[in-house]
Amino acid sequence: MTDFAHKTWSRAISRAILMIYDTQHPIYGPARRRQQPVMRQVAIIGIGKTAFGSFPDLDLRSLAVEASQACLADANVSPTQVEAFHLGNFAGPAFVGQNHLAPYIAGAMGITGVPATRFEAACASGGSAFYHAVMSVAAGIQDLVLVTGVEKMTSQPTAKVAEILAGAGDMSGEGRAGATFPALFAMIARRHMYQYGTTREHLAAVAVKNHANGAMNPQAHMRKAITMAQALAGKPIAEPLSVFDCSLISDGAAAVMLAPLERAAEFTNKAVRILGIAQTSDYVALDCKTDITAFRAVRDAGAKAYKMAKVKAADIQFAELHDCFTIAEIIACEDLGFVEKGKGGPYALSGETSLTGSRPINTSGGLKAKGHPVGATGVAQLCDITLQIRGEAGERQIERHSLGLAQNLGGSGATAVVTILGAQ
Amino acid sequence: MTKGVIYTETVVHAAPEHLLAEAPYQLAIITIDENDSDHAGNRLTVRIDGDRVVIGDKVEFLEDRDNVPFYKKLA
Numbered sequence: 001m002t003d004f005a006h007k008t009w010s011r012a013i014s015r016a017i018l019m020i021y022d023t024q025h026p027i028y029g030p031a032r033r034r035q036q037p038v039m040r041q042v043a044i045i046g047i048g049k050t051a052f053g054s055f056p057d058l059d060l061r062s063l064a065v066e067a068s069q070a071c072l073a074d075a076n077v078s079p080t081q082v083e084a085f086h087l088g089n090f091a092g093p094a095f096v097g098q099n100h101l102a103p104y105i106a107g108a109m110g111i112t113g114v115p116a117t118r119f120e121a122a123c124a125s126g127g128s129a130f131y132h133a134v135m136s137v138a139a140g141i142q143d144l145v146l147v148t149g150v151e152k153m154t155s156q157p158t159a160k161v162a163e164i165l166a167g168a169g170d171m172s173g174e175g176r177a178g179a180t181f182p183a184l185f186a187m188i189a190r191r192h193m194y195q196y197g198t199t200r201e202h203l204a205a206v207a208v209k210n211h212a213n214g215a216m217n218p219q220a221h222m223r224k225a226i227t228m229a230q231a232l233a234g235k236p237i238a239e240p241l242s243v244f245d246c247s248l249i250s251d252g253a254a255a256v257m258l259a260p261l262e263r264a265a266e267f268t269n270k271a272v273r274i275l276g277i278a279q280t281s282d283y284v285a286l287d288c289k290t291d292i293t294a295f296r297a298v299r300d301a302g303a304k305a306y307k308m309a310k311v312k313a314a315d316i317q318f319a320e321l322h323d324c325f326t327i328a329e330i331i332a333c334e335d336l337g338f339v340e341k342g343k344g345g346p347y348a349l350s351g352e353t354s355l356t357g358s359r360p361i362n363t364s365g366g367l368k369a370k371g372h373p374v375g376a377t378g379v380a381q382l383c384d385i386t387l388q389i390r391g392e393a394g395e396r397q398i399e400r401h402s403l404g405l406a407q408n409l410g411g412s413g414a415t416a417v418v419t420i421l422g423a424q
Numbered sequence: 425m426t427k428g429v430i431y432t433e434t435v436v437h438a439a440p441e442h443l444l445a446e447a448p449y450q451l452a453i454i455t456i457d458e459n460d461s462d463h464a465g466n467r468l469t470v471r472i473d474g475d476r477v478v479i480g481d482k483v484e485f486l487e488d489r490d491n492v493p494f495y496k497k498l499a
Contacts, residue, residue: 163440174469177492178443186434194479239435287453287467
């Protein structure tokens with residue numbers, strides 16, 4: 001190389017380097033000036049739950065307080081140490097006629113002087129309250145955040161409950177036309193059956209498995225195993241879904257305590273790490289979606305959570321999936337990449353998702369058998385994953401339990417929260 | 425929006441409070457017919473009057489009742 005060529009090249013290279021690092025450069029500058037956020041690692045340092053079921057003697061606040069206090073005790077945190085209270089609740093105002101729920105519940109525990117806020121995202125209210133709490137702790141705004149989810153549903157007659165739940169859909173269109181939530185998921189199931197050959201037996205297999213798991217969960221609403229024949233002979237709710245394809249109308253509450261991972265050891269020696277988390281959204285009305293056999297919000301949230309956790313779908317050892325209806329668990333397995341699109345039905349029937357299978361799903365009994373107090377569900381899923389990771393799931397304890405995933409779905413797919421939890 | 429094809433459907437047995445008297449009823453999402461230039465390909469949630477329909481059936485607009493579009497199967 002001649003001296004001249006050498007000089008030209010080194011000048012060109014140094015100019016290129018300067019250009020990339022120049023914070024005032026017209027093209028590269030803005031990206032250089034933007035500070036990369038420093039996210040803290042976040043851990044779950046305590047969990048607490050009420051039993052799920054029909055409790056005529058317990059009001060909404062009593063349930064929320066019971067779960068929260070159990071959680072505070074588990075985390076060795078006193079109410080005065082709590083720096084923020086996040087409440088997941090879907091329809092307290094409609095179900096029990098009480099608004100301003102977060103400070104109403106926090107105050108009953110002596111938690112005052114902190115942000116106390118209710119998060120509403122239909123059946124993903126709990127997951128959303130949790131997501132925003134994790135963001136707060138990760139960003140360094142608060143250290144100790146209590147997240148509680150609660151719903152009190154059984155004080156209303158079933159038709160009224162169906163009416164209130166329909167409000168998670170588009171009331172100006174599908175709701176007005178008579179689409180209950182079972183009806184929306186029935187239409188999803190019909191289309192999935194049409195496109196992929198999914199059968200009634202595939203749906204029923206989800207119910208049979210989740211009831212078997214729920215029978216072993218002392219806090220489950222429905223502690224009763226069912227047979228395939230029973231599941232197939234259920235009373236129709238919205239065809240092709242029968243009563244055994246639908247989750248339960250339940251009362252209940254669940255809570256988790258968050259702290260930065262670096263402080264977790266001050267409180268507990270069994271902290272569980274939040275490795276990845278994402279919340280995403282999509283259209284509310286089912287008829288606005290191009291393909292109703294998949295939930296785009298779940299796919300997006302799953303992809304983001306996997307990326308953040310630096311894991312792949314194949315690495316996930318067990319999961320709590322949002323089985324509000326049996327078809328929803330089948331589609332979640334596809335959306336999260338556990339199986340190929342369209343193969344969720346045969347996967348449900350294969351036994352791979354049972355307690356002794358290669359990837360147990362809904363070891364708690366799921367929404368189907370554990371119960372589905374709407375606002376509590378997203379938080380309860382995290383309690384159940386934590387319980388497995390800690391090795392405290394008793395009769396339901398699975399062997400491989402160091403990496404679990406929770407998927408919480410709002411409405412017919414307008415909100416999704418996916419969280420990946422791991423052992424320390 | 426006079427004609428469409430059934431994209432999916434269900435027969436609702438457990439109705440919400442305001443429709444208890446009408447259950448069981450058929451609900452469907454239809455894809456508006458390609459010959460309807462303004463809305464071709466759009467989807468709409470509708471009620472089905474008369475004969476039950478399945479995916480792929482052609483339907484036509486019948487009437488609006490309380491702002492709910494009712495469609496019926498094309499003979």
